[in-house]
Amino acid sequence: MSREKQTPPGRLGLPWLGESLALLRSNHGFYKDRAAKYGPVFKTRLFGIDFVVCSGHEAFHLFATDPRIVRGSSDPISVEQLFAGSLALIDGTDHHLRKAVMLRAVGYRSAIEAYLPRMQALIQTMVDSWMQRGGEAPVLPDLQMFAARLGGALYTGDQSEQGAAELYQAGADIRAGFQSLPFAIPGTPYARARKAHKRLTRIVDEAIARHQSGHYDDIVSRMLDAADESGVGAAELGGDIRHLLFASQGGYFVPFTLVTMALGQHPEIVAKAREEVERIAPAGPLTMDQIEQMEYLEQISKELRRYFAMNSATFFGRLTEPMQIGGYLIPAGWGAMGAIHITMRNADVFDDPERFDPDRFEPAAEAALAPGSYVPHGDGQATHHRCPGENIVTIAVKMYLTLLLRQATWTLPEQDLTLSNELFPLPESGLVVRFHQHAPVQTAV
Template identity: 30%
Template sequence: MSDQPSEKKLPPGDMGLPLLGETLPFAKNPFGFIDERLISHGRTFRTSVLGRKSVVIAGPDAAGQFIDTNDVTRKDSMPPHIQELFGGQSLPLLDGDEHRQRKLAVMRGFTRVALASYIPILQTATEQAFERWTAAGEFTWLPELKRISIEAICTTVIGMKPGAEMDQLCRDYELVTDGFATLPIKLPGTAFSKALEARDRILGVLAGHVRARRHAPTQDGLSRILVPEAGGPSISDEHAVLELHHIVIAGYIVFAELAEIVRRLHDHPGVRRRLAQEIAQLAPAALTLEALTAMPYLLQVVNEIKRLCPVVPAIFGRARHTFSFDGYTIPSGWMVMWAVTPSHNAQGVYTNPELFDPDRFSPERAEDQRHEHAFAPQGAGAPTGHKCPGLDFSTYFMELFTVILVRGYAYDLRANHHELSFAKTPPEPSDGLRATVRRDPGAGAA
């Protein structure tokens, strides 16, 4: 989509107030901010947020433009406060060979062999969690979904055991993600200051684990990341800590997808019944990667959850030079944000995109094949580019959670849980998902 700018025509939009730009409405609800402006202006608009002149682009063509490294660089692309919370230069901020080398190291923690070894660990943790929830009476499910998401990533990738250290990490990651969706005011007691303190505690814990694995590697993801390919360079301890921090943040946010599974299966009993039939026929008691891969409807449901669930509002890049998109000029140095969820609904290629309809991913309809980048909830392009290395990990974890839920448990949700509050990133069900869970092996087929 890149071409030479023939005229200086900036995208439509408003640069807001002097200095502040449109930072306040953006910080308050970045998802709503982007949605509203895409409705007014179409798939490209300009704004000024967090001290940066910016353009937001959405849709599959925009995804292709965004991953064109001739036009869009990742260097210095993030607003400084977000970069600070990541602790430094991790993968999303790297370009070229430096990025590729680091990416190959991280990907070693998520190979098929590594993922296969994670499945039994994830199954045990998830089944234990369901037993806890069954015994809890009415409870708030969301903090528990956060806890098992942290547990899933920390036990498999870092080899940690549940306990006080992991509970503290869970609390600290909540503070860090609160910091993403706030103004970067570094005064005592502000959400941003608390987020930075939490980040420092986290980096200290992770550094300890990196040192330990360097000296005594095991089978966990971190050991795999630290061990270079034959003859290849080894990732440094400092970089391993940064990448681990990003990996745990990303693993933590899977809680939003788990909450979406709970909400959607509650609202769509027909989908749950079809899942139950497939699971009864094909899922063994002890789940494996092969067994999860052999259930096509399960993958359709998980993909439809991913298509619709808002997790991050946009990903950040920066115009390497002045280029054109959609007939508009994007000036050199401007921040370029590719909006994720709008690219899968209003600005996407799907039929009735607002409907929850897993069959759109069936081989007969294959709506996700309508465009090379039609379905990119975890980024577009090649795995060695900036596409999410946790794509398969999140898919398998979501599938496993769904299988355990559908084949063993029934649940009730309190009324009005459907509203998402967009004050946080990822957005959360406003009542925290008040629920009761009970053992009911026949529940799926009911």
């Protein structure tokens, strides 16, 4: 039998259960181990569905852009329940319409520019607290609370510490639920996740009501305006805001934590980044023009998302008709997913992929990358299933680095930097950092 007539290599495992437990045990290790054993395109069975897993730039791009693969009806029950009402689980005209509403609020330059002062104030307050505290401290808890406070500033309109604490706990409980069996037995992580989903729904409903009766300029106010103009209903809007609000927490504290660790291990990168900051934006309020000029910080932010295992895979899709992927024939009805992190560790595309190297994203090198090579936020058109937060995360990482490099030097004392086995792997130690005040070089007048 020719290779083109075969399904991919891999293991389907037990009826219905398949390899679901292996995925829950090690979300990132599952894809890495199987790609090493079977190659970039392999099969598995998860939660009763036979899947093709697509990694490598060609297969990933095909998965993300081919209309024969549609979203919805193939995600695990945990995803369907915890992301209920989200546009990530639908396709077609409704998806494109609702995605356009999202992009008006989080994807457009003019929208993000309006949020810069609030973002800078919250980051600056956090950096100041580190400098005033002195000594050594784990930064992860502070970064997690920063992300929750930013949720209040840009989404809910509730900027109280109580509101931030509630957002933080709801997000933490939902994240934990994705790596547990989807049975809501009282006291289990999944039961807590279901309760947290209800809390987050209430928070979003209250935020929408608050915005409808008040005056705000934030993500929710812009989504409300766009929804009114586009005819998107209140129920759909609430589900999309809930998705963004949940995703935004990890979207900030995860890269902030990991970039602090990475630069603490690479003083030569710090020196080059600091030179750019002191040349372009040495002090004062940051403008969008300044942020966009800092090309090396952008290279760092992109290498950060390529190098670290932030997202293991996309939401799942399903084949509507038979098709070839990677030379294998995949039957209609099979599930499909794109493996994100292992695609960006492809040695055929990225030289020495285990090395942290921002220079690989110099403009000419990045322009030469084939479609489907750099996919931390997915692939394809912005109005399809590519993450709408890509631009705002890039800007947030650059702003964080700018404010930190203006003020601080830092080192990492001896600690356990092993990355945890979580949805978003982070240093087991919580990343203990030793901060020192940076003394800018004084130039002669």
